[in-house]
Amino acid sequence: MSIIIYQTSVSPPARSALMVVNILGIKVETREVNLPRRDHYSQEYLEKNPLHTVPILEEDDLVIADSHAIITYLVSKYGEEKHESMYPKDLKIRAIIDQMLYFDATILFPRLKTVIYSVVRGQGISREQTADIQEAYDVLEIYLSKNIFVAGNEFTVADISCIATLSSLDCVLPVDKKHVNVNRWWATLNKEKWYKEVNVPGLELFRSFIKQFL
Structure with a gap:
């Protein structure tokens, strides 16, 4: 039984999976997905993950193609x-953790993804994108004003x-000092x-990559 993780370290979701691997101290095989070469659009890759995203975890006949599902698994x-x-069996505590995983999946990461596409295409960062990212920082500040984590x-x-x-969003729009708790x-x-x-x-x-477009 071996675990294979398809990844590229510029990807925040891939890094999150590998950080959990590091914490748990488990052995995995990592396979680099070359995004500029469009490895993630190969037929073999698309059969594993039609969304052509990274990371993917493969373990025997199990394939998981979402970082949040990977790390909880x-x-x-x-x-x-x-x-x-890190992910207790207590359902109430787990629900709060899931809520924050969904915050990343539906708020933080989509706003990063949107601004990356805009910057790479030479369109810069719009006022709306700036406001959206600042709003995400503000919301995270509120969460962290009540708790340590x-x-x-x-x-x-x-x-x-x-x-x-x-940390990747910060490369595009730095977190302000006013976000004390963040x-x-x-x-x-x-x-x-x-x-x-x-x-x-x-x-x-990631910083080196995005810097060339800013």
């Missing part, structure tokens, strides 16, 4: 007792998803081994 299956708080006072998989996206939360996470070993290298690649 990995923690649920391979997490040890010390990882329990995004889904409560324990570190969870939702923090991993959100920080992968937020910056405090980020400063806490960026001290961690998994953040330094996985997110930082991928984030630098």
